[in-house]
Amino acid sequence: MPKLYRSREGEITAIDTxxxxxxxxxxxxxxxxxxxxxxxMLLGVFVAAVGNHSAINDANFxxxxxxxxxxxxxxxxxxxxxxxxxxxxxxxxxxAEFIPLNIKIQVSQEILIFGEMGGEDIGAAQxxxxxxxxx
Amino acid sequence: MSKTLTVEGxxxxxxxxxxxxxxxxxxxxxxxxxxxxxxxTSVIVAAAADQLAEGAANIxxxxxxxxxxxxxxxxxxxxxxANTVVSGSDLPPVYNPLFMVMDADxxxxxxxxxxxxxxxxxxxxxxATAVVTLIFD
Numbered sequence: 001m002p003k004l005y006r007s008r009e010g011e012i013t014a015i016d017t018x019x020x021x022x023x024x025x026x027x028x029x030x031x032x033x034x035x036x037x038x039x040x041m042l043l044g045v046f047v048a049a050v051g052n053h054s055a056i057n058d059a060n061f062x063x064x065x066x067x068x069x070x071x072x073x074x075x076x077x078x079x080x081x082x083x084x085x086x087x088x089x090x091x092x093x094x095x096a097e098f099i100p101l102n103i104k105i106q107v108s109q110e111i112l113i114f115g116e117m118g119g120e121d122i123g124a125a126q127x128x129x130x131x132x133x134x135x
Numbered sequence: 136m137s138k139t140l141t142v143e144g145x146x147x148x149x150x151x152x153x154x155x156x157x158x159x160x161x162x163x164x165x166x167x168x169x170x171x172x173x174x175x176t177s178v179i180v181a182a183a184a185d186q187l188a189e190g191a192a193n194i195x196x197x198x199x200x201x202x203x204x205x206x207x208x209x210x211x212x213x214x215x216x217a218n219t220v221v222s223g224s225d226l227p228p229v230y231n232p233l234f235m236v237m238d239a240d241x242x243x244x245x246x247x248x249x250x251x252x253x254x255x256x257x258x259x260x261x262x263a264t265a266v267v268t269l270i271f272d
Contacts, residue, residue, distance in 0.1 A: 002174065003240045007209035009193050009256045024209060025195050025256035026152040038205070046236075050214030052191040052258070089220040091186040093231035095213050096193075126257035128193030128211030135205070 002135045003043065004036050008113050009128040015121040018064065021113045021129060032110040035069040039133035042070075042103040042111075046130040047079045048096035049115065054123030058083030062116055063129055069109035075101070079115075084122060096128065105133070136169045142251050143266035146182075149192065149259035154252045155267060166250070168202045168243050169271050175241040177270040178210065180234040182253065182263060186217030190258025194234075196267055200250035204242040217260055243271070 008030070010021035024030045035042075049061040060081040066074040077099055084090065105111075115127030142155040142164060158164040175198070182194040192215050199207035212234040220226055243249065253265040 001240055002205070002242045004205060005198075005208040005210050005241070007195060007211050009195065009211065011191070011257055023256075025150045025254035028150075036205075046211050048193050048211050048214035050191045050193075050216045052189065052216050053218055054189070087218060089218050089224055089226055091215075091217040091226055091229045093183065093213060093215045093229050095232045095234040096211050098236075124191060126191035126193055126214060126216070128195065128214065128256065130209065130211045 038135040053084035057120035059119040064114040067112040069111035172271040182265040184260040184263035187261035191216040192257035202247035202249035
């Protein structure tokens with residue numbers, strides 16, 4: 001069961017604000033993320049979301065998948081939660097987590113990926129999402 | 136023939152595709168897929184940044200080159216963040232977990248070169264390093 005991996009990332013700088021992930025590091029304009037021609041199913045997503053904790057607060061993270069590439073409509077998926085007690089020193093690292101989905105898709109159509117913070121403002125957060133397609 | 140291929144390297148500029156071509160004491164390890172390889176079954180990634188700059192970032196790897204049958208694959212592996220440390224204070228080291236895709240199922244052609252690159256995407260966290268192992272079947 002071969003798989004294809006397609007990614008987007010971006011920074012979320014405001015709380016309760018839907019923010020589309022449109023870049024991919026050195027690729028500042030990779031264009032729309034289209035469902036690959038050979039794809040049969042969206043098996044799941046890898047998500048890594050991390051805040052910079054420049055403000056003392058607590059926030060939750062989630063992603064939204066939207067667009068004509070999703071036959072059964074939009075999906076919203078939890079991606080983590082973080083809090084900080086001081087904003088004057090700290091470092092953290094976490095691995096991306098796989099979330100299995102098994103979602104029906106429409107080939108050659110776009111999937112839009114959004115990141116969002118709920119709760120309180122902890123500064124900015126970096127979101128990275130990889131869509132894993134079965135072909 | 137070996138089933139594994141491991142490369143590592145420094146990734147010191149944010150949002151810059153950086154090819155991983157070394158392996159510690161081996162300056163130029165082979166990046167050719169095994170002669171009988173059909174697919175990558177597993178991808179293992181470890182990355183860390185010295186986090187001397189404040190911000191938040193992801194670690195992204197790209198698998199490309201002639202060996203990847205269906206074109207470049209991009210995988211988000213981790214999230215890293217740092218606050219600027221107040222002068223005179225200390226912080227413990229950060230131990231980042233190993234990121235593993237155990238059923239990667241990425242189709243490859245045998246005896247072809249594979250390009251493995253890493254990027255710190257988002258904010259610049261200072262200097263970073265990454266090591267990637269691919270396991271073939």
